[in-house]
Amino acid sequence: MWVGIWLAFMGAPVSDTLEGQHTAWATALGALGLLVFVAAYLIVIFRHTKRVARHTVHATLLLMFATAVALTLTMGTPWLVLFVYVSVACGAALPPSAGRPAILVVTGAMFLAGLHREDAGDFLTALVIPALVGGFAMSGVRQLVRTTVELREARATVAELAANEERLRLARDLHDLLGHSLSLITLKSELAGRMLPGQPDRAAEQVADIERVSRQALMDVREAVTGYRRPTLPGELAGARTALAVAGILAEVPADVPDGLPGGELTEESEAALAWSLREATTNVVRHSGARRCVVALTPRQTLEGPVLELTVEDDGSGASDTNGVPYGNGLTGLAERLATVGGTLETGRSRSGFALTVRAPLGAPAGRA
Numbered sequence: 001m002w003v004g005i006w007l008a009f010m011g012a013p014v015s016d017t018l019e020g021q022h023t024a025w026a027t028a029l030g031a032l033g034l035l036v037f038v039a040a041y042l043i044v045i046f047r048h049t050k051r052v053a054r055h056t057v058h059a060t061l062l063l064m065f066a067t068a069v070a071l072t073l074t075m076g077t078p079w080l081v082l083f084v085y086v087s088v089a090c091g092a093a094l095p096p097s098a099g100r101p102a103i104l105v106v107t108g109a110m111f112l113a114g115l116h117r118e119d120a121g122d123f124l125t126a127l128v129i130p131a132l133v134g135g136f137a138m139s140g141v142r143q144l145v146r147t148t149v150e151l152r153e154a155r156a157t158v159a160e161l162a163a164n165e166e167r168l169r170l171a172r173d174l175h176d177l178l179g180h181s182l183s184l185i186t187l188k189s190e191l192a193g194r195m196l197p198g199q200p201d202r203a204a205e206q207v208a209d210i211e212r213v214s215r216q217a218l219m220d221v222r223e224a225v226t227g228y229r230r231p232t233l234p235g236e237l238a239g240a241r242t243a244l245a246v247a248g249i250l251a252e253v254p255a256d257v258p259d260g261l262p263g264g265e266l267t268e269e270s271e272a273a274l275a276w277s278l279r280e281a282t283t284n285v286v287r288h289s290g291a292r293r294c295v296v297a298l299t300p301r302q303t304l305e306g307p308v309l310e311l312t313v314e315d316d317g318s319g320a321s322d323t324n325g326v327p328y329g330n331g332l333t334g335l336a337e338r339l340a341t342v343g344g345t346l347e348t349g350r351s352r353s354g355f356a357l358t359v360r361a362p363l364g365a366p367a368g369r370a
Contacts, residue, residue: 009085009130010038012078013071022075030075037067037082044089057093064089065106072113080127083110087131091138099142103135174221181217185210231275233257233266233298240282240296247286249315250293257309261300261363266309269342270361274311276338277346277359280331281313284357291317291354300363305343307363314356335359 016022017031040060047057068082083106090102110131188206195203234256244251257266266274278296285294294315301310336346344361 009081012081013075016076016078026075030071030079033067033071037064037071037085040064040067041085041089044093047093061086061089061093061102065109069109069113072110077114080110080114083107083113084127084131084134087135088138091135091140092142094139096139096143099139100136103132103139106135107131177220178217181213181220184213185217188213231272231279233271233275233278236275236278236282237296240278243282243286244294249285249291251296252294253296254298258298258300261307261309266361266363267342270309270344270363273335273339273342273344274309274359274361277311277335277357278313280335281357281359284331285313285315285317289315289317289355291315293353301360303360305362308344308360309363311359311361312356314351314354316354318354 013030013034017027017034020027022030040063044057044060044064064082064086068079068086071082072079087103087106090106091099093099094102107128110127114127188210192203192206192210195206237253237255241251241253244253282294285291294313297310297312297314299310299312301308332346332348339346339359339361342361344359347358349356
């Protein structure tokens with residue numbers, strides 16, 4: 001679309017060709033030269049889709065420049081506009097270190113070619129700025145596209161590295177959890193087999209030990225899997241930001257948990273409860289609120305029961321506010337029960353702009369622990 005804007009400048013040479021002011025041979029050669037020029041321009045602009053080699057791009061730029069000079073000197077003032085296309089192509093195809101000097105050279109050549117035409121004064125002045133601005137603008141667009149591509153590649157690499165690290169962590173944890181237990185079960189099974197049938201009592205003891213070790217290994221695996229399944233607050237903050245943006249809702253979401261929390265660190269149980277609350281609240285905003293803006297805040301507070309971390313999700317919609325004064329649905333009821341197990345609280349109601357959900361989870365060791 002950005003390239004298509006510059007096609008409007010092609011009207012002057014096309015009109016000059018169709019008006020019949022030149023001889024038949026000049027008109028035919030001019031039309032042929034114009035077709036060659038446009039084809040070369042499109043090759044340069046869409047070089048990535050066709051995978052054109054770098055030396056071919058450079059040769060095509062030189063062909064465009066030579067064609068612009070020849071057509072301007074032979075056909076007249078309206079053909080000066082071709083230099084604008086050469087400038088734009090240089091900005092789009094060449095790196096900044098080479099593209100910027102090339103844009104200046106092309107603009108200077110256009111100015112010199114216009115000096116040979118007595119009627120080129122106003123027309124030439126009107127083309128100098130488009131040639132410079134168009135060339136440098138395309139150079140900026142080229143850098144922006146390259147930066148965007150590199151950013152996407154970097155994000156993909158980071159995601160792949162994170163996935164690989166998670167696999168390695170899972171492999172290490174499983175090895176640490178099951179390696180010793182399975183080795184012990186194997187040894188005791190072999191020992192019990194050798195004791196049978198001569199020493200059934202001692203074999204029974206080994207079988208009992210096998211059962212105990214296997215049960216402990218099963219408990220360790222379950223705890224490890226529970227830890228992997230437990231949502232984290234930073235991860236849910238990132239997920240909320242993405243979900244709200246995809247839904248077209250202007251989101252104000254903190255990047256991470258506040259530093260320097262009073263009263264101790266956020267426990268795993270409290271963090272999991274807050275993370276589940278944020279996920280449920282974000283889902284409700286996206287599905288039911290009809291909001292255009294959503295603000296998420298994490299604020300440490302001191303209460304009579306002790307220090308807490310307060311999560312607030314406030315939107316400006318009207319759909320979710322229908323729950324005000326109405327018993328909780330299944331999602332909010334589940335959150336209230338989950339928060340109750342860690343000593344937290346859940347509040348919902350109307351806010352100044354729409355609907356607000358407030359969740360508080362205790363900091364430090366949860367109730368019932370030393």
